[in-house]
Amino acid sequence: MELSKNYQPQATEDKWNQHWRNSAYFTSVPDDRPAYTVVIPPPNVTGVLHMGHTLNETVQDILVRKARMSGFNACWVPGSDHASIATESKVVQMLKEQGIDKNSLTRDEFLKYAFEWKEKYGGIIYNQIEKLGCSVDWNRATFTMDDHYYKAVIKVFVDLYNKGLIYRGARMINWDPAAKTALSDEEVEFRDLTGTLYYLEYKLVNENGEPIEAPLEGRGGIMIATQRPETIMGDTAICVHPADERYAHLKGKFALVPLINRRIPIIFDEYVDATFGTGALKVTPAHDINDYNLGLKHNLEVVDTLNADGTLSEAAQIYIGEDRFAARKKIVSELDEKGFLLKKEEYQTRLGYSQRSGAVVEPRISTQWFVKMKEMSAPALKAVVDGDINIHPGDKFIATYKYWLENVKDWCISRQLWWGQQIPAWYDDQGNMVVAENEYDAIQQMQNTHGTVSAHGGKLVQDEDVLDTWFSSWLWPMEVFKGISEPGNKEAEYYYPTAVLVTGQDIIFFWVARMIMAGMHYKNLKPFSDVYFTGMVRDKLGRKMSKQLGNSPDLLLLIDKYGADAVRFGIMISSPAGNDLLFDEASLEQGRNFNNKIWNALKLVKMWQGRVSDHAGKHSTPIEAPEVTTGILSSPEAISTFAIDWFESRLNLVRKEMETTYSQFRLSEGLKTLYSLIWDDFCSWYLEWIKPGFEQPIDAEVYQKTLSFFEALMQMLHPFLPFITEEIYHLLKDRSVEDDLAIKQFEPLKESNHRILAEGELLKKVISAIRDARNKNQLKPKDLITLSVLADEREAYADIELILAKQVNADRVIYIKSAPANTVVIAVEKDKFYFESGKEIDSEGLKMELQKDLEHQQKFLESVSKKLGNERFVVNARPEVIELEKKKQADAVVRIKTIQESLAGL
RNA sequence: GGGAGCAUAGCUCAGUUGGUUUAGAGCAUCUGCCUUACAAGCAGAGGGUCCGCGGUUCGAACCCGUGUGCUCCCACCA
Numbered sequence: 001m002e003l004s005k006n007y008q009p010q011a012t013e014d015k016w017n018q019h020w021r022n023s024a025y026f027t028s029v030p031d032d033r034p035a036y037t038v039v040i041p042p043p044n045v046t047g048v049l050h051m052g053h054t055l056n057e058t059v060q061d062i063l064v065r066k067a068r069m070s071g072f073n074a075c076w077v078p079g080s081d082h083a084s085i086a087t088e089s090k091v092v093q094m095l096k097e098q099g100i101d102k103n104s105l106t107r108d109e110f111l112k113y114a115f116e117w118k119e120k121y122g123g124i125i126y127n128q129i130e131k132l133g134c135s136v137d138w139n140r141a142t143f144t145m146d147d148h149y150y151k152a153v154i155k156v157f158v159d160l161y162n163k164g165l166i167y168r169g170a171r172m173i174n175w176d177p178a179a180k181t182a183l184s185d186e187e188v189e190f191r192d193l194t195g196t197l198y199y200l201e202y203k204l205v206n207e208n209g210e211p212i213e214a215p216l217e218g219r220g221g222i223m224i225a226t227q228r229p230e231t232i233m234g235d236t237a238i239c240v241h242p243a244d245e246r247y248a249h250l251k252g253k254f255a256l257v258p259l260i261n262r263r264i265p266i267i268f269d270e271y272v273d274a275t276f277g278t279g280a281l282k283v284t285p286a287h288d289i290n291d292y293n294l295g296l297k298h299n300l301e302v303v304d305t306l307n308a309d310g311t312l313s314e315a316a317q318i319y320i321g322e323d324r325f326a327a328r329k330k331i332v333s334e335l336d337e338k339g340f341l342l343k344k345e346e347y348q349t350r351l352g353y354s355q356r357s358g359a360v361v362e363p364r365i366s367t368q369w370f371v372k373m374k375e376m377s378a379p380a381l382k383a384v385v386d387g388d389i390n391i392h393p394g395d396k397f398i399a400t401y402k403y404w405l406e407n408v409k410d411w412c413i414s415r416q417l418w419w420g421q422q423i424p425a426w427y428d429d430q431g432n433m434v435v436a437e438n439e440y441d442a443i444q445q446m447q448n449t450h451g452t453v454s455a456h457g458g459k460l461v462q463d464e465d466v467l468d469t470w471f472s473s474w475l476w477p478m479e480v481f482k483g484i485s486e487p488g489n490k491e492a493e494y495y496y497p498t499a500v501l502v503t504g505q506d507i508i509f510f511w512v513a514r515m516i517m518a519g520m521h522y523k524n525l526k527p528f529s530d531v532y533f534t535g536m537v538r539d540k541l542g543r544k545m546s547k548q549l550g551n552s553p554d555l556l557l558l559i560d561k562y563g564a565d566a567v568r569f570g571i572m573i574s575s576p577a578g579n580d581l582l583f584d585e586a587s588l589e590q591g592r593n594f595n596n597k598i599w600n601a602l603k604l605v606k607m608w609q610g611r612v613s614d615h616a617g618k619h620s621t622p623i624e625a626p627e628v629t630t631g632i633l634s635s636p637e638a639i640s641t642f643a644i645d646w647f648e649s650r651l652n653l654v655r656k657e658m659e660t661t662y663s664q665f666r667l668s669e670g671l672k673t674l675y676s677l678i679w680d681d682f683c684s685w686y687l688e689w690i691k692p693g694f695e696q697p698i699d700a701e702v703y704q705k706t707l708s709f710f711e712a713l714m715q716m717l718h719p720f721l722p723f724i725t726e727e728i729y730h731l732l733k734d735r736s737v738e739d740d741l742a743i744k745q746f747e748p749l750k751e752s753n754h755r756i757l758a759e760g761e762l763l764k765k766v767i768s769a770i771r772d773a774r775n776k777n778q779l780k781p782k783d784l785i786t787l788s789v790l791a792d793e794r795e796a797y798a799d800i801e802l803i804l805a806k807q808v809n810a811d812r813v814i815y816i817k818s819a820p821a822n823t824v825v826i827a828v829e830k831d832k833f834y835f836e837s838g839k840e841i842d843s844e845g846l847k848m849e850l851q852k853d854l855e856h857q858q859k860f861l862e863s864v865s866k867k868l869g870n871e872r873f874v875v876n877a878r879p880e881v882i883e884l885e886k887k888k889q890a891d892a893v894v895r896i897k898t899i900q901e902s903l904a905g906l
Numbered sequence: 907g908g909g910a911g912c913a914u915a916g917c918u919c920a921g922u923u924g925g926u927u928u929a930g931a932g933c934a935u936c937u938g939c940c941u942u943a944c945a946a947g948c949a950g951a952g953g954g955u956c957c958g959c960g961g962u963u964c965g966a967a968c969c970c971g972u973g974u975g976c977u978c979c980c981a982c983c984a
């Protein structure tokens with residue numbers, strides 16, 4: 001079979017995806033093996049995968065595939081989130097484009113459109129997950145509005161209500177005027193900006209309504225500062241500090257709200273900072289949380305001057321129906337015209353924006369549903385603080401987590417939307433309310449507690465609102481196994497708790513903390529043992545990815561261009577846990593190149609397939625075995641024996657390292673390790689060492705060993721790059737389709753031979769040093785040299801001299817006892833190597849270089865000697881450290897001598 | 907205003923209890939190679955005040971203090 005010049009991912013990826021799926025490798029059912037469960041952070045059902053998802057899914061797939069290949073019953077549950085606000089606003093937008101106003105629809109009509117939308121676009125995200133190579137169990141795909149899931153959410157609501165952990169009440173909440181719904185505190189994002197502070201004059205009057213003199217000289221008014229002049233019509237007091245002498249005489253006096261002339265009292269409270277602005281504060285209880293609290297304390301009237309959509313209400317008296325920001329402009333100019341606007345000032349401030357709609361959030365008093373958080377937070381805090389749940393990277397997030405849980409406020413869970421789980425509260429026409437899992441139960445309860453239903457025709461009205469999306473997703477690790485709707489079922493018992501949660505650090509409060517709360521509350525068990533926080537994916541300039549900037553690449557286009565393996569490589573290669581990742585297409589190119597490198601190694605090995613010889617012996621040197629003048633006789637077998645032993649040891653060592661790397665979730669580092677093992681150790685060293693000469697046969701044993709090394713490498717790399725590894729695994733030995741890497745189990749770890757590893761390192765060092773010298777002396781790669789070795793222990797070279805000769809293109813290796821004249825000299829550790837350059841040596845340049853090196857070595861020797869001469873060092877340092885320093889010293893002495901000899905010879 | 911984290915080569919980052927560190931890797935750069943697996947490649951090379959200052963120690967990139975710069979989270983001063 002002819003192998004293509006370069007690796008071509010497209011056909012390969014589709015083929016294996018299909019095959020894996022047909023073989024049901026990723027379908028999990030409980031069995032005797034330990035479970036390794038991962039639940040996907042469910043993406044928005046109508047969204048597309050962005051680079052952040054790509055990173056998360058890749059990390060999860062690596063962990064899941066590794067576990068599957070290590071004896072675990074791996075189960076990765078995919079799914080999607082109904083994402084109430086985000087999806088509803090998309091559907092509303094879509095309807096608007098079709099000329100349909102949401103308000104003209106009934107709830108059921110709207111939901112029908114929404115479900116149609118979900119059916120149409122919900123599959124996109126699943127398709128992308130599969131394209132990326134994610135080994136999820138599609139049979140378990142769960143949507144947060146599936147029937148059982150919906151019921152579970154309702155059941156939890158009712159349960160928490162009955163336990164007194166959910167309540168309904170009027171509070172000041174965050175209001176999104178664009179989506180026209182309440183938001184939780186977490187859904188508000190603050191942004192710094194420059195605003196304008198308007199200084200306004202309020203006229204003062206006494207008890208009888210007569211104007212009085214006031215601090216604002218000659219004007220009879222008091223000056224206050226505000227960012228929001230459009231709310232003045234909601235003012236119900238002016239507040240000053242009780243100890244502020246400027247205003248002491250205003251006790252019992254009143255101010256008049258400009259433009260509408262409403263009379264409001266002057267009140268005194270220590271809340272006011274007398275040094276800020278004018279020291280006088282307008283109090284607008286309906287539109288500011290602080291003012292609201294002040295209002296409660298001083299029993300002030302609440303005048304809500306805004307409608308739900310952010311326009312001015314009847315209560316505002318003027319500019320009714322105008323948007324708050326338009327009204328602000330008009331009010332400012334009217335205030336200016338009428339002389340109430342005294343001055344304007346630029347001002348650094350922060351405004352809250354709705355995370356979903358982007359609208360400026362309005363503090364608003366409204367009746368909503370809340371979850372009491374205090375009680376539930378304690379076990380969730382303990383689980384993390386005690387180390388029952390491990391967060392990676394740890395120290396960075398534990399403090400944040402702890403602070404939030406210790407200061408958590410009640411969670412506003414009702415949303416004035418239709419898309420989501422409808423709150424299971426029912427009302428009769430007299431305002432009585434019951435909470436029940438369904439209408440039937442509600443009627444029963446209403447009859448029992450209030451006796452009202454039958455008298456009024458059995459009609460109850462269900463609460464219009466739906467629940468916050470996170471009120472459903474906090475049950476995710478439990479309910480994907482029906483752990484809430486069918487508690488104690490076999491699957492839930494087997495798969496829960498899950499192994500690891502991989503998610504972005506931005507949803508630590510929204511989701512992670514709340515899942516822990518729910519898990520502790522309902523199972524008394526943590527939902528996962530480890531949390532792996534990925535950083536945010538940014539562009540290469542460090543900017544967030546956004547549609548506006550157009551710097552958010554399309555995943556499918558990237559996969560088309562580079563292949564899914566290359567995308568996985570690119571996103572993983574520099575993404576240490578918890579650090580932001582600067583996404584650069586160059587890293588995908590690197591991934592593509594790596595795939596190609598592996599592909600070409602396959603081509604090389606496959607070329608040997610027809611030239612395997614049982615009689616070739618183990619020697620497969622490309623050149624005639626070089627003549628070696630030595631007391632020790634190297635056998636021709638040595639070359640391949642050493643290469644095989646060495647690589648086997650490298651392989652075993654790296655396998656061991658990888659186990660540690662996995663257990664610490666250092667996946668990026670693990671990928672680098674494998675990259676280097678394959679590219680450097682396997683391709684650049686091992687394959688070059690054992691490569692037969694042009695059209696020479698290869699020994700059968702060497703060939704078989706090489707195939708099994710290659711296989712082992714593919715197996716180790718499989719979790720990271722599943723497609724190309726599976727493909728190569730099959731091509732290597734022309735395997736049947738049933739024998740697949742995706743489910744192949746790792747062999748037990750083996751020890752590696754440290755002596756051989758050390759010899760290998762020495763060999764690499766010597767080869768590089770001699771090649772460097774060849775380069776510097778302008779020898780062409782084809783120019784043969786004769787290599788002379790001056791070594792204390794010739795035995796050290798017995799195993800490696802043939803490889804050495806081959807790799808530096810030497811026709812002979814001669815062991816000598818003293819330095820020959822007129823040669824290039826190279827010192828590696830304690831040994832010296834010489835060859836004739838056959839060309840004019842650039843003695844001046846060489847001299848300078850040697851001189852520079854000499855100085856460096858002398859300086860080094862000095863520092864080591866000083867250290868060893870220091871009595872306190874010799875007394876305090878560990879013996880092995882001292883040994884090491886002595887070795888360094890000895891090596892330096894030898895090297896200095898070598899350099900001096902070379903200098904003398906020039 | 908409170909808290910957390912970071913600062914090592916042009917870029918992105920390793921550096922695990924202070925001593926194999928004479929500080930490493932990948933990418934980028936430079937030099938030489940179209941060597942029959944691979945130019946998406948091969949063989950090499952150059953490149954660092956480990957943010958500044960002070961301290962602890964026989965010894966500091968690492969520990970302590972301090973300053974500077976960046977990032978993030980939290981918070982109800984108009």
